[in-house]
Amino acid sequence: MATTFQPLRHSPAYAQVYAAIEARILSRELKAGDPLPAELELARQFQVNRSTVREALRLLESSGLAERAPGAKRLRVARPAGERVARGLSHALLLHEVTFLEVWEAMRLVEPEAAALAAVRRTDAQLEALRATHAVLADASIPADAAVESTVEFFRGLGEACGNTALRMAKDPLTRLLRPTLRRMIDRVPQARRRIHEAQARLLEALAARDGHAAREWMHKHIRDFRRGYEIAGISLQARIEAGG
Amino acid sequence: MATTFQPLRHSPAYAQVYAAIEARILSRELKAGDPLPAELELARQFQVNRSTVREALRLLESSGLAERAPGAKRLRVARPAGERVARGLSHALLLHEVTFLEVWEAMRLVEPEAAALAAVRRTDAQLEALRATHAVLADASIPADAAVESTVEFFRGLGEACGNTALRMAKDPLTRLLRPTLRRMIDRVPQARRRIHEAQARLLEALAARDGHAAREWMHKHIRDFRRGYEIAGISLQARIEAGG
DNA sequence: AATTGTCGGATTGTCCGACAAAATGCGCAC
DNA sequence: GTGCGCATTTTGTCGGACAATCCGACAATT
Numbered sequence: 001m002a003t004t005f006q007p008l009r010h011s012p013a014y015a016q017v018y019a020a021i022e023a024r025i026l027s028r029e030l031k032a033g034d035p036l037p038a039e040l041e042l043a044r045q046f047q048v049n050r051s052t053v054r055e056a057l058r059l060l061e062s063s064g065l066a067e068r069a070p071g072a073k074r075l076r077v078a079r080p081a082g083e084r085v086a087r088g089l090s091h092a093l094l095l096h097e098v099t100f101l102e103v104w105e106a107m108r109l110v111e112p113e114a115a116a117l118a119a120v121r122r123t124d125a126q127l128e129a130l131r132a133t134h135a136v137l138a139d140a141s142i143p144a145d146a147a148v149e150s151t152v153e154f155f156r157g158l159g160e161a162c163g164n165t166a167l168r169m170a171k172d173p174l175t176r177l178l179r180p181t182l183r184r185m186i187d188r189v190p191q192a193r194r195r196i197h198e199a200q201a202r203l204l205e206a207l208a209a210r211d212g213h214a215a216r217e218w219m220h221k222h223i224r225d226f227r228r229g230y231e232i233a234g235i236s237l238q239a240r241i242e243a244g245g
Numbered sequence: 246m247a248t249t250f251q252p253l254r255h256s257p258a259y260a261q262v263y264a265a266i267e268a269r270i271l272s273r274e275l276k277a278g279d280p281l282p283a284e285l286e287l288a289r290q291f292q293v294n295r296s297t298v299r300e301a302l303r304l305l306e307s308s309g310l311a312e313r314a315p316g317a318k319r320l321r322v323a324r325p326a327g328e329r330v331a332r333g334l335s336h337a338l339l340l341h342e343v344t345f346l347e348v349w350e351a352m353r354l355v356e357p358e359a360a361a362l363a364a365v366r367r368t369d370a371q372l373e374a375l376r377a378t379h380a381v382l383a384d385a386s387i388p389a390d391a392a393v394e395s396t397v398e399f400f401r402g403l404g405e406a407c408g409n410t411a412l413r414m415a416k417d418p419l420t421r422l423l424r425p426t427l428r429r430m431i432d433r434v435p436q437a438r439r440r441i442h443e444a445q446a447r448l449l450e451a452l453a454a455r456d457g458h459a460a461r462e463w464m465h466k467h468i469r470d471f472r473r474g475y476e477i478a479g480i481s482l483q484a485r486i487e488a489g490g
Numbered sequence: 491a492a493t494t495g496t497c498g499g500a501t502t503g504t505c506c507g508a509c510a511a512a513a514t515g516c517g518c519a520c
Numbered sequence: 521g522t523g524c525g526c527a528t529t530t531t532g533t534c535g536g537a538c539a540a541t542c543c544g545a546c547a548a549t550t
Contacts, residue, residue: 026488049505058300062307073513079340088333095324098410106412109358165343167351170415243271294534318542
Protein backbone atom coordinates (compact mmCIF):
# COMPACT_ATOMS: atom_id res chain seq x y z
CA MET A 1 0.00 0.00 0.00
CA ALA A 2 1.15 3.52 -0.69
CA THR A 3 2.37 5.40 2.34
CA THR A 4 -0.33 7.77 3.55
CA PHE A 5 -0.15 10.87 5.69
CA GLN A 6 -2.58 12.68 7.92
CA PRO A 7 -3.64 16.04 6.54
CA LEU A 8 -1.86 18.51 8.75
CA ARG A 9 -4.19 20.83 10.52
CA HIS A 10 -3.16 24.25 11.68
CA SER A 11 -5.91 25.90 13.66
CA PRO A 12 -6.18 29.66 13.33
CA ALA A 13 -5.21 31.82 16.27
CA TYR A 14 -8.78 32.71 17.14
CA ALA A 15 -9.62 29.03 17.52
CA GLN A 16 -6.66 28.49 19.78
CA VAL A 17 -7.63 31.42 21.95
CA TYR A 18 -11.14 30.04 22.16
CA ALA A 19 -9.89 26.59 23.09
CA ALA A 20 -7.67 28.01 25.79
CA ILE A 21 -10.50 29.89 27.45
CA GLU A 22 -12.95 27.04 27.00
CA ALA A 23 -10.59 24.68 28.76
CA ARG A 24 -10.32 27.03 31.72
CA ILE A 25 -14.07 27.18 31.98
CA LEU A 26 -14.72 23.46 31.66
CA SER A 27 -12.10 22.75 34.30
CA ARG A 28 -13.96 25.18 36.53
CA GLU A 29 -10.86 27.29 36.91
CA LEU A 30 -13.15 30.01 35.68
CA LYS A 31 -16.47 29.73 37.44
CA ALA A 32 -19.86 30.88 36.22
CA GLY A 33 -20.28 34.55 37.01
CA ASP A 34 -16.60 35.37 36.88
CA PRO A 35 -15.92 38.37 34.69
CA LEU A 36 -13.71 37.71 31.71
CA PRO A 37 -10.65 39.95 31.32
CA ALA A 38 -11.07 42.88 28.98
CA GLU A 39 -10.39 42.30 25.31
CA LEU A 40 -7.19 44.31 25.29
CA GLU A 41 -5.97 42.50 28.37
CA LEU A 42 -6.64 39.14 26.70
CA ALA A 43 -4.91 40.35 23.56
CA ARG A 44 -1.90 41.26 25.66
CA GLN A 45 -1.82 37.90 27.42
CA PHE A 46 -2.27 35.81 24.28
CA GLN A 47 0.01 38.09 22.29
CA VAL A 48 -2.50 38.53 19.53
CA ASN A 49 -4.51 41.38 18.16
CA ARG A 50 -7.74 42.51 19.72
CA SER A 51 -9.65 41.59 16.56
CA THR A 52 -8.44 38.04 16.96
CA VAL A 53 -9.53 37.99 20.58
CA ARG A 54 -12.92 39.28 19.62
CA GLU A 55 -13.46 36.46 17.17
CA ALA A 56 -12.61 34.01 19.92
CA LEU A 57 -15.02 35.75 22.26
CA ARG A 58 -17.79 35.44 19.70
CA LEU A 59 -17.16 31.71 19.65
CA LEU A 60 -17.43 31.60 23.41
CA GLU A 61 -20.57 33.66 23.34
CA SER A 62 -22.21 31.43 20.79
CA SER A 63 -21.45 28.26 22.70
CA GLY A 64 -23.05 29.82 25.74
CA LEU A 65 -19.91 29.62 27.81
CA ALA A 66 -19.84 33.38 28.19
CA GLU A 67 -22.59 35.94 28.13
CA ARG A 68 -23.32 39.54 28.84
CA ALA A 69 -25.90 40.63 31.37
CA PRO A 70 -28.46 42.81 29.58
CA GLY A 71 -27.04 46.27 29.36
CA ALA A 72 -23.68 45.19 30.71
CA LYS A 73 -20.41 45.72 28.98
CA ARG A 74 -18.05 43.03 30.08
CA LEU A 75 -18.54 39.39 29.31
CA ARG A 76 -18.90 36.98 32.17
CA VAL A 77 -18.46 33.25 32.30
CA ALA A 78 -21.80 31.49 32.17
CA ARG A 79 -23.23 28.03 32.03
CA PRO A 80 -25.15 27.40 28.86
CA ALA A 81 -28.80 27.88 29.72
CA GLY A 82 -31.18 25.09 28.87
CA GLU A 83 -32.88 27.41 26.44
CA ARG A 84 -29.75 27.93 24.38
CA VAL A 85 -28.84 24.27 24.30
CA ALA A 86 -32.34 23.29 23.35
CA ARG A 87 -32.26 25.75 20.50
CA GLY A 88 -29.02 24.29 19.23
CA LEU A 89 -30.39 20.78 19.24
CA SER A 90 -33.62 21.92 17.67
CA HIS A 91 -31.74 23.57 14.83
CA ALA A 92 -29.75 20.44 14.26
CA LEU A 93 -32.84 18.26 14.13
CA LEU A 94 -34.51 20.76 11.87
CA LEU A 95 -31.70 20.71 9.36
CA HIS A 96 -31.44 16.96 9.51
CA GLU A 97 -34.86 16.75 7.99
CA VAL A 98 -36.40 15.15 11.02
CA THR A 99 -40.02 14.22 10.50
CA PHE A 100 -42.85 14.80 12.88
CA LEU A 101 -43.15 11.07 13.27
CA GLU A 102 -39.63 10.83 14.62
CA VAL A 103 -40.15 13.56 17.16
CA TRP A 104 -43.43 12.04 18.17
CA GLU A 105 -41.88 8.62 18.56
CA ALA A 106 -39.04 9.93 20.65
CA MET A 107 -41.53 11.68 22.89
CA ARG A 108 -43.60 8.53 23.12
CA LEU A 109 -40.62 6.71 24.52
CA VAL A 110 -39.34 9.41 26.82
CA GLU A 111 -42.26 11.40 28.13
CA PRO A 112 -44.19 8.61 29.86
CA GLU A 113 -41.10 7.61 31.80
CA ALA A 114 -40.42 11.22 32.65
CA ALA A 115 -43.98 11.65 33.84
CA ALA A 116 -43.72 8.61 36.06
CA LEU A 117 -40.56 9.99 37.61
CA ALA A 118 -42.08 13.41 38.04
CA ALA A 119 -45.06 11.93 39.85
CA VAL A 120 -42.99 10.50 42.64
CA ARG A 121 -40.55 13.35 42.84
CA ARG A 122 -42.41 16.60 42.14
CA THR A 123 -42.37 19.28 44.79
CA ASP A 124 -45.55 21.04 45.76
CA ALA A 125 -44.32 24.21 44.10
CA GLN A 126 -43.70 22.38 40.84
CA LEU A 127 -47.17 20.84 40.96
CA GLU A 128 -48.60 24.27 41.54
CA ALA A 129 -46.69 25.69 38.57
CA LEU A 130 -48.03 22.92 36.37
CA ARG A 131 -51.54 23.64 37.56
CA ALA A 132 -51.12 27.27 36.67
CA THR A 133 -49.95 26.35 33.18
CA HIS A 134 -52.84 23.96 32.86
CA ALA A 135 -55.34 26.57 33.95
CA VAL A 136 -54.45 28.76 30.98
CA LEU A 137 -55.88 26.17 28.61
CA ALA A 138 -59.21 26.09 30.46
CA ASP A 139 -60.23 29.28 28.72
CA ALA A 140 -61.20 28.19 25.24
CA SER A 141 -60.98 31.72 23.92
CA ILE A 142 -57.26 32.29 24.30
CA PRO A 143 -55.34 32.70 21.04
CA ALA A 144 -53.82 29.65 19.44
CA ASP A 145 -50.31 30.86 20.15
CA ALA A 146 -50.96 30.95 23.85
CA ALA A 147 -52.50 27.49 23.73
CA VAL A 148 -49.41 26.12 22.04
CA GLU A 149 -47.11 27.85 24.50
CA SER A 150 -49.09 26.48 27.40
CA THR A 151 -48.94 22.95 26.03
CA VAL A 152 -45.19 23.16 25.46
CA GLU A 153 -44.69 24.73 28.85
CA PHE A 154 -46.55 21.87 30.48
CA PHE A 155 -44.07 19.39 29.06
CA ARG A 156 -41.22 21.60 30.16
CA GLY A 157 -42.59 21.89 33.66
CA LEU A 158 -42.99 18.17 33.84
CA GLY A 159 -39.35 17.76 32.96
CA GLU A 160 -38.43 20.14 35.71
CA ALA A 161 -40.52 18.15 38.16
CA CYS A 162 -38.38 15.12 37.38
CA GLY A 163 -35.65 16.69 39.40
CA ASN A 164 -33.21 15.47 36.81
CA THR A 165 -31.34 18.11 34.86
CA ALA A 166 -29.86 15.63 32.42
CA LEU A 167 -33.27 14.25 31.50
CA ARG A 168 -34.81 17.67 31.25
CA MET A 169 -32.14 19.06 28.95
CA ALA A 170 -32.24 15.99 26.76
CA LYS A 171 -35.96 16.01 26.24
CA ASP A 172 -36.73 19.74 26.08
CA PRO A 173 -35.57 20.16 22.49
CA LEU A 174 -38.08 17.57 21.35
CA THR A 175 -40.97 19.53 22.76
CA ARG A 176 -39.68 22.69 21.17
CA LEU A 177 -39.91 21.08 17.78
CA LEU A 178 -43.55 20.33 18.36
CA ARG A 179 -44.44 24.01 18.30
CA PRO A 180 -44.98 24.76 14.62
CA THR A 181 -46.96 21.65 13.81
CA LEU A 182 -48.86 21.82 17.08
CA ARG A 183 -49.99 25.25 16.09
CA ARG A 184 -51.39 23.99 12.84
CA MET A 185 -53.05 21.08 14.55
CA ILE A 186 -54.77 23.28 17.10
CA ASP A 187 -55.95 25.54 14.33
CA ARG A 188 -57.52 22.73 12.41
CA VAL A 189 -58.88 20.44 15.09
CA PRO A 190 -61.46 22.25 17.22
CA GLN A 191 -61.59 19.67 19.97
CA ALA A 192 -57.81 19.49 20.34
CA ARG A 193 -57.62 22.06 23.12
CA ARG A 194 -60.21 20.30 25.19
CA ARG A 195 -58.53 16.95 24.77
CA ILE A 196 -55.14 18.30 25.72
CA HIS A 197 -56.63 20.10 28.68
CA GLU A 198 -58.33 16.94 29.82
CA ALA A 199 -55.24 14.78 29.47
CA GLN A 200 -53.28 17.30 31.48
CA ALA A 201 -55.95 17.18 34.16
CA ARG A 202 -55.56 13.42 34.46
CA LEU A 203 -51.81 13.80 34.64
CA LEU A 204 -52.11 16.40 37.36
CA GLU A 205 -54.29 14.03 39.34
CA ALA A 206 -51.66 11.34 39.07
CA LEU A 207 -48.95 13.77 40.05
CA ALA A 208 -50.94 15.00 43.01
CA ALA A 209 -51.40 11.42 44.18
CA ARG A 210 -47.74 10.69 43.49
CA ASP A 211 -48.93 7.78 41.37
CA GLY A 212 -46.11 7.07 38.93
CA HIS A 213 -47.94 4.24 37.26
CA ALA A 214 -50.99 6.32 36.48
CA ALA A 215 -48.84 9.21 35.31
CA ARG A 216 -47.02 6.98 32.86
CA GLU A 217 -50.29 5.58 31.50
CA TRP A 218 -51.97 8.91 31.09
CA MET A 219 -48.96 10.40 29.42
CA HIS A 220 -48.89 7.48 27.05
CA LYS A 221 -52.52 8.12 26.15
CA HIS A 222 -51.81 11.81 25.86
CA ILE A 223 -49.03 11.26 23.37
CA ARG A 224 -51.07 8.77 21.37
CA ASP A 225 -53.82 11.33 21.25
CA PHE A 226 -51.42 13.82 19.75
CA ARG A 227 -50.84 11.55 16.84
CA ARG A 228 -54.53 11.09 16.30
CA GLY A 229 -54.94 14.84 16.33
CA TYR A 230 -52.31 15.22 13.65
CA GLU A 231 -53.95 12.57 11.53
CA ILE A 232 -57.33 14.24 11.87
CA ALA A 233 -55.75 17.57 10.98
CA GLY A 234 -54.44 15.96 7.84
CA ILE A 235 -50.82 16.70 8.69
CA SER A 236 -48.55 14.14 7.14
CA LEU A 237 -46.55 12.28 9.74
CA GLN A 238 -43.71 12.19 7.26
CA ALA A 239 -43.66 15.96 6.94
CA ARG A 240 -40.45 17.59 7.90
CA ILE A 241 -40.47 19.64 11.05
CA GLU A 242 -40.42 23.34 10.20
CA ALA A 243 -38.63 26.24 11.78
CA GLY A 244 -40.61 28.32 14.22
CA GLY A 245 -40.47 29.40 17.82
CA MET B 246 -51.13 52.07 35.53
CA ALA B 247 -48.32 54.10 34.11
CA THR B 248 -47.47 53.24 30.57
CA THR B 249 -44.35 51.10 30.60
CA PHE B 250 -41.90 50.31 27.89
CA GLN B 251 -39.59 47.44 27.23
CA PRO B 252 -35.96 48.40 27.45
CA LEU B 253 -35.09 48.53 23.81
CA ARG B 254 -32.57 46.01 22.83
CA HIS B 255 -30.15 47.21 20.21
CA SER B 256 -28.21 44.13 19.33
CA PRO B 257 -24.73 44.75 17.99
CA ALA B 258 -24.26 44.62 14.27
CA TYR B 259 -22.40 41.35 14.35
CA ALA B 260 -25.38 39.71 16.06
CA GLN B 261 -27.75 41.09 13.46
CA VAL B 262 -25.60 39.83 10.64
CA TYR B 263 -25.52 36.44 12.30
CA ALA B 264 -29.27 36.41 12.77
CA ALA B 265 -29.84 37.33 9.15
CA ILE B 266 -27.70 34.51 7.84
CA GLU B 267 -29.05 32.05 10.39
CA ALA B 268 -32.59 32.81 9.29
CA ARG B 269 -31.69 32.13 5.68
CA ILE B 270 -30.22 28.80 6.65
CA LEU B 271 -33.07 27.67 8.87
CA SER B 272 -35.57 28.56 6.21
CA ARG B 273 -33.53 26.40 3.83
CA GLU B 274 -33.05 29.30 1.49
CA LEU B 275 -29.41 28.43 1.98
CA LYS B 276 -28.98 24.70 1.79
CA ALA B 277 -26.26 22.59 3.36
CA GLY B 278 -23.23 22.60 1.12
CA ASP B 279 -23.90 25.97 -0.41
CA PRO B 280 -20.83 28.17 -0.27
CA LEU B 281 -21.24 31.34 1.76
CA PRO B 282 -20.37 34.61 0.00
CA ALA B 283 -16.89 35.92 0.66
CA GLU B 284 -16.35 38.10 3.70
CA LEU B 285 -15.84 41.25 1.68
CA GLU B 286 -18.92 40.51 -0.35
CA LEU B 287 -20.99 40.04 2.81
CA ALA B 288 -19.54 43.23 4.22
CA ARG B 289 -20.61 45.03 1.09
CA GLN B 290 -24.13 43.60 1.21
CA PHE B 291 -24.71 44.27 4.90
CA GLN B 292 -22.95 47.62 4.69
CA VAL B 293 -20.66 46.83 7.59
CA ASN B 294 -16.98 46.32 8.05
CA ARG B 295 -15.31 43.05 7.29
CA SER B 296 -14.27 42.68 10.94
CA THR B 297 -17.93 42.80 11.88
CA VAL B 298 -18.78 40.17 9.31
CA ARG B 299 -16.01 37.96 10.61
CA GLU B 300 -17.42 38.06 14.14
CA ALA B 301 -20.77 37.02 12.76
CA LEU B 302 -19.15 34.20 10.83
CA ARG B 303 -17.47 32.95 13.99
CA LEU B 304 -20.91 32.76 15.57
CA LEU B 305 -22.18 30.74 12.63
CA GLU B 306 -19.18 28.49 12.75
CA SER B 307 -19.59 27.82 16.44
CA SER B 308 -23.25 26.97 16.15
CA GLY B 309 -22.36 24.49 13.46
CA LEU B 310 -24.44 26.19 10.81
CA ALA B 311 -21.36 26.82 8.70
CA GLU B 312 -18.09 25.01 8.41
CA ARG B 313 -15.02 24.79 6.33
CA ALA B 314 -13.98 21.63 4.56
CA PRO B 315 -10.53 20.66 5.84
CA GLY B 316 -7.98 22.71 3.98
CA ALA B 317 -10.62 24.80 2.29
CA LYS B 318 -10.83 28.54 2.44
CA ARG B 319 -14.44 29.47 2.01
CA LEU B 320 -17.12 28.65 4.51
CA ARG B 321 -20.02 26.50 3.47
CA VAL B 322 -23.43 26.09 4.95
CA ALA B 323 -23.63 22.92 7.03
CA ARG B 324 -26.01 21.08 9.28
CA PRO B 325 -24.77 20.79 12.83
CA ALA B 326 -23.30 17.32 13.15
CA GLY B 327 -24.50 15.15 15.98
CA GLU B 328 -21.06 15.29 17.43
CA ARG B 329 -21.08 19.05 17.80
CA VAL B 330 -24.55 19.19 19.27
CA ALA B 331 -23.76 16.44 21.70
CA ARG B 332 -20.69 18.32 22.84
CA GLY B 333 -22.75 21.42 23.45
CA LEU B 334 -25.26 19.59 25.57
CA SER B 335 -22.53 17.76 27.40
CA HIS B 336 -20.83 21.02 28.31
CA ALA B 337 -24.08 22.41 29.58
CA LEU B 338 -24.77 19.41 31.76
CA LEU B 339 -21.21 19.49 32.99
CA LEU B 340 -21.43 23.08 34.10
CA HIS B 341 -24.83 22.53 35.64
CA GLU B 342 -23.20 20.26 38.16
CA VAL B 343 -25.06 17.23 36.96
CA THR B 344 -24.32 14.17 39.06
CA PHE B 345 -23.56 10.73 37.81
CA LEU B 346 -26.79 9.56 39.36
CA GLU B 347 -28.78 11.92 37.17
CA VAL B 348 -27.10 10.79 33.99
CA TRP B 349 -27.52 7.20 35.01
CA GLU B 350 -31.17 7.69 35.80
CA ALA B 351 -31.84 9.41 32.48
CA MET B 352 -30.16 6.54 30.69
CA ARG B 353 -32.15 4.04 32.70
CA LEU B 354 -35.34 5.60 31.40
CA VAL B 355 -34.29 6.14 27.82
CA GLU B 356 -31.89 3.39 26.79
CA PRO B 357 -34.17 0.39 27.36
CA GLU B 358 -36.86 1.95 25.20
CA ALA B 359 -34.30 2.83 22.60
CA ALA B 360 -32.98 -0.73 22.62
CA ALA B 361 -36.47 -2.12 22.14
CA LEU B 362 -36.99 0.14 19.17
CA ALA B 363 -33.61 -0.72 17.73
CA ALA B 364 -34.38 -4.42 17.96
CA VAL B 365 -37.36 -4.21 15.66
CA ARG B 366 -35.90 -1.68 13.33
CA ARG B 367 -32.18 -2.31 12.94
CA THR B 368 -30.78 -2.99 9.53
CA ASP B 369 -28.39 -5.85 8.99
CA ALA B 370 -25.55 -3.41 8.44
CA GLN B 371 -26.25 -1.71 11.74
CA LEU B 372 -26.31 -5.02 13.54
CA GLU B 373 -23.01 -5.87 11.94
CA ALA B 374 -21.49 -2.57 13.04
CA LEU B 375 -22.62 -3.22 16.60
CA ARG B 376 -21.08 -6.68 16.46
CA ALA B 377 -17.79 -5.18 15.34
CA THR B 378 -17.83 -2.72 18.22
CA HIS B 379 -18.72 -5.51 20.58
CA ALA B 380 -15.86 -7.65 19.31
CA VAL B 381 -13.31 -5.08 20.40
CA LEU B 382 -14.20 -5.70 24.02
CA ALA B 383 -13.63 -9.43 23.70
CA ASP B 384 -9.91 -8.90 23.91
CA ALA B 385 -9.28 -8.30 27.61
CA SER B 386 -5.87 -6.83 26.94
CA ILE B 387 -6.93 -3.67 25.10
CA PRO B 388 -6.20 -0.42 26.91
CA ALA B 389 -8.86 1.06 29.15
CA ASP B 390 -9.37 3.99 26.81
CA ALA B 391 -10.31 1.70 23.99
CA ALA B 392 -12.65 -0.23 26.23
CA VAL B 393 -14.43 2.95 27.23
CA GLU B 394 -14.67 4.10 23.63
CA SER B 395 -16.08 0.78 22.57
CA THR B 396 -18.71 0.87 25.30
CA VAL B 397 -19.75 4.39 24.42
CA GLU B 398 -19.76 3.54 20.74
CA PHE B 399 -22.06 0.61 21.39
CA PHE B 400 -24.66 2.94 22.88
CA ARG B 401 -24.21 5.29 19.97
CA GLY B 402 -24.62 2.52 17.45
CA LEU B 403 -27.75 1.38 19.20
CA GLY B 404 -29.15 4.88 18.88
CA GLU B 405 -28.41 4.81 15.21
CA ALA B 406 -30.16 1.48 14.86
CA CYS B 407 -33.32 3.09 16.20
CA GLY B 408 -33.66 4.81 12.87
CA ASN B 409 -34.77 7.90 14.74
CA THR B 410 -32.53 10.93 14.45
CA ALA B 411 -34.40 12.86 17.10
CA LEU B 412 -34.00 10.11 19.65
CA ARG B 413 -30.37 9.57 18.78
CA MET B 414 -29.41 13.20 19.09
CA ALA B 415 -31.26 13.56 22.36
CA LYS B 416 -29.66 10.59 24.03
CA ASP B 417 -26.11 10.72 22.68
CA PRO B 418 -24.95 13.47 24.99
CA LEU B 419 -25.85 11.36 27.99
CA THR B 420 -23.55 8.58 26.91
CA ARG B 421 -20.77 11.05 26.27
CA LEU B 422 -20.92 12.15 29.87
CA LEU B 423 -20.41 8.60 30.97
CA ARG B 424 -16.88 8.55 29.62
CA PRO B 425 -14.76 9.98 32.41
CA THR B 426 -16.41 8.05 35.21
CA LEU B 427 -16.67 4.92 33.13
CA ARG B 428 -12.94 5.10 32.66
CA ARG B 429 -12.37 5.17 36.40
CA MET B 430 -14.85 2.37 36.94
CA ILE B 431 -13.16 0.12 34.41
CA ASP B 432 -9.83 0.84 36.00
CA ARG B 433 -10.99 -0.16 39.43
CA VAL B 434 -13.38 -3.01 38.77
CA PRO B 435 -11.57 -5.87 37.02
CA GLN B 436 -14.67 -7.81 36.08
CA ALA B 437 -16.39 -4.76 34.59
CA ARG B 438 -15.19 -5.40 31.05
CA ARG B 439 -16.41 -8.95 31.07
CA ARG B 440 -19.80 -7.96 32.42
CA ILE B 441 -20.26 -5.23 29.86
CA HIS B 442 -19.16 -7.56 27.11
CA GLU B 443 -21.63 -10.16 28.23
CA ALA B 444 -24.54 -7.77 28.51
CA GLN B 445 -23.79 -6.53 25.02
CA ALA B 446 -23.78 -10.12 23.79
CA ARG B 447 -27.28 -10.65 25.18
CA LEU B 448 -28.43 -7.42 23.59
CA LEU B 449 -27.02 -8.47 20.26
CA GLU B 450 -28.91 -11.74 20.47
CA ALA B 451 -32.13 -9.86 21.11
CA LEU B 452 -31.40 -7.51 18.23
CA ALA B 453 -30.58 -10.39 15.93
CA ALA B 454 -33.91 -12.02 16.83
CA ARG B 455 -35.68 -8.66 16.49
CA ASP B 456 -37.03 -9.27 19.96
CA GLY B 457 -37.85 -5.83 21.33
CA HIS B 458 -39.04 -7.16 24.64
CA ALA B 459 -35.83 -9.03 25.35
CA ALA B 460 -33.73 -6.08 24.21
CA ARG B 461 -35.52 -3.80 26.63
CA GLU B 462 -35.05 -6.21 29.50
CA TRP B 463 -31.37 -6.83 28.85
CA MET B 464 -30.66 -3.17 28.48
CA HIS B 465 -32.40 -2.56 31.76
CA LYS B 466 -30.18 -5.12 33.42
CA HIS B 467 -27.16 -3.68 31.68
CA ILE B 468 -27.84 -0.23 33.03
CA ARG B 469 -28.54 -1.51 36.51
CA ASP B 470 -25.26 -3.33 36.33
CA PHE B 471 -23.51 -0.07 35.57
CA ARG B 472 -24.67 1.36 38.80
CA ARG B 473 -23.51 -1.67 40.71
CA GLY B 474 -20.13 -1.29 39.08
CA TYR B 475 -19.87 2.28 40.19
CA GLU B 476 -20.80 1.38 43.70
CA ILE B 477 -18.21 -1.36 43.79
CA ALA B 478 -15.64 1.06 42.40
CA GLY B 479 -16.45 3.35 45.29
CA ILE B 480 -17.48 6.20 42.99
CA SER B 481 -20.00 8.40 44.73
CA LEU B 482 -23.25 8.53 42.81
CA GLN B 483 -23.57 12.13 43.89
CA ALA B 484 -20.23 13.04 42.40
CA ARG B 485 -20.35 15.68 39.74
CA ILE B 486 -19.64 14.58 36.22
CA GLU B 487 -16.21 15.71 35.16
CA ALA B 488 -14.90 17.06 31.89
CA GLY B 489 -13.24 14.58 29.58
CA GLY B 490 -13.67 13.24 26.09
C1' DA C 491 -3.71 11.53 -21.58
C1' DA C 492 -2.03 12.28 -17.19
C1' DT C 493 0.97 14.61 -14.26
C1' DT C 494 3.59 18.56 -12.92
C1' DG C 495 5.13 23.58 -12.94
C1' DT C 496 3.69 28.16 -12.92
C1' DC C 497 0.94 32.24 -12.38
C1' DG C 498 -2.59 35.71 -11.20
C1' DG C 499 -6.68 36.65 -8.76
C1' DA C 500 -9.54 35.85 -4.91
C1' DT C 501 -10.02 35.11 -0.07
C1' DT C 502 -8.73 34.47 4.51
C1' DG C 503 -5.91 35.33 8.85
C1' DT C 504 -3.94 38.68 11.33
C1' DC C 505 -2.37 43.03 12.37
C1' DC C 506 -2.48 48.23 13.31
C1' DG C 507 -4.62 52.44 14.53
C1' DA C 508 -8.68 55.16 15.43
C1' DC C 509 -13.00 56.99 17.46
C1' DA C 510 -17.76 57.34 19.40
C1' DA C 511 -20.80 55.53 22.74
C1' DA C 512 -21.63 53.36 26.70
C1' DA C 513 -20.54 51.37 31.25
C1' DT C 514 -17.67 51.57 35.29
C1' DG C 515 -15.43 53.30 39.02
C1' DC C 516 -14.06 57.02 41.95
C1' DG C 517 -14.03 61.08 44.46
C1' DC C 518 -16.73 64.74 46.17
C1' DA C 519 -20.55 67.19 48.05
C1' DC C 520 -24.29 66.59 51.04
C1' DG D 521 -23.84 56.68 54.07
C1' DT D 522 -25.97 58.27 49.81
C1' DG D 523 -26.35 60.32 45.59
C1' DC D 524 -24.10 62.87 41.75
C1' DG D 525 -20.87 64.03 38.25
C1' DC D 526 -16.77 63.32 35.99
C1' DA D 527 -12.66 60.84 34.33
C1' DT D 528 -11.40 56.32 32.85
C1' DT D 529 -12.20 51.78 30.74
C1' DT D 530 -14.12 49.01 27.62
C1' DT D 531 -16.72 47.80 23.82
C1' DG D 532 -18.52 48.27 18.95
C1' DT D 533 -17.30 49.55 14.67
C1' DC D 534 -14.60 51.33 11.22
C1' DG D 535 -10.74 51.85 7.63
C1' DG D 536 -6.70 50.12 5.72
C1' DA D 537 -2.83 46.94 5.25
C1' DC D 538 -0.09 42.70 4.15
C1' DA D 539 1.33 37.84 4.03
C1' DA D 540 -0.24 33.29 3.27
C1' DT D 541 -2.61 30.26 0.58
C1' DC D 542 -6.25 28.43 -1.96
C1' DC D 543 -8.35 28.14 -6.67
C1' DG D 544 -8.63 27.74 -11.39
C1' DA D 545 -6.43 28.08 -15.67
C1' DC D 546 -2.88 27.36 -18.68
C1' DA D 547 1.63 25.80 -20.27
C1' DA D 548 5.22 22.31 -20.08
C1' DT D 549 6.72 17.73 -19.48
C1' DT D 550 6.66 12.71 -19.38
